[in-house]
Amino acid sequence: MGARMSADQHADVNIELNEIGHASGPVLERLACPLRFVLATGASLGNQGDEMEQGRTVLAPIVARNPNLAISAKVASNHTAILRKDHFAVARAVREVAAAGVRTVD
Template sequence: MSTAPWTGLLPVDDTALYVTDTGGSGRPVVYLNGSYADQSHWRRVISELGSGYRHIAYDERARGKSKRSAEYSFEACLRDLDAVLTARGVEQPILVGWSYGGILGWHWADRHPDRVAGLVTVDAFPIGLTGEAGRVRIRKLFRRMRWAFPIAARLGLAARMSADQHADVNIEVNEVSAASGPVLERLTCPVRFVLATGDNLGTKDGEMEEGRTVLDPLLTANPNLKVSAKVASNHSKILSKDSPAVADAVRELAATRGHAVS
């Protein structure tokens, strides 16, 4: 069944999410953003995949063109994803999540195993800064960067939040990520990882490369998990510099689900 394109604000809880749906009859692909990013970061991946897919992207609360909210929790983001899928009548999507969005995809698929065709996880892995030392380090980083948030928000790189709210989101997702190993072990849908190289803002001394090795035993334990590509870009640049690798992972999943697109 073909669906008409739609762009607009979708009311959810006390906010409204800016949603873009290209419509069409192709396999639906739903894009899940990084912690503070907006949907614009997916433009190159969407262009690589082309019109054979139905592309659905949205800005999370206080990101991009979406409205502010009283709640920015991980659970709220799970509700937002559910609301977008329900409102747009999406069934059996491929979820493509970068960073925070990848972790969101794991947990949504774990809760709804019969409603997802598969996951493409772009440089997310189950590790994070936890405990009091981790919280202190994160809060110091975001307070030091607070002057840049208004500028970064206009570039789709930060949310319209205070420094403390940015830190709260980061602290929570680090804790969720660090506890996500069992979630990945029991996922029943196919999952393809596209991994970056090197560190990222706020990390140092090879921390992220070491963190990526946490996937190794999970790949052995769960045959549904596979690494599709390891690319040269770092965490921040992977969508802009290595969009073909992300698109290839989507095509690979679509083919395994009997919906190959040329």
């Protein structure tokens, strides 16, 4: 779908994703099941300088407050290539979640 979207539509989607990401902090802090992140560190189309890294910094304090959350890996690819180039890191994160198990709430 991305190739069929206009520049304005891409911008709207990115703005909305940033808003969702910002609002997800309280949800992540309360998450009671294991969750692992694989962070892409490569440059992304449309971002300038270290904008992506600045965005990722908000994750560190949330991970520090919730023991169910962890950063499994930081990889060199960007977010559009992470599954193709860093699938081993993603698979390792999935295995970490499986090993952590899921607590049930009664």
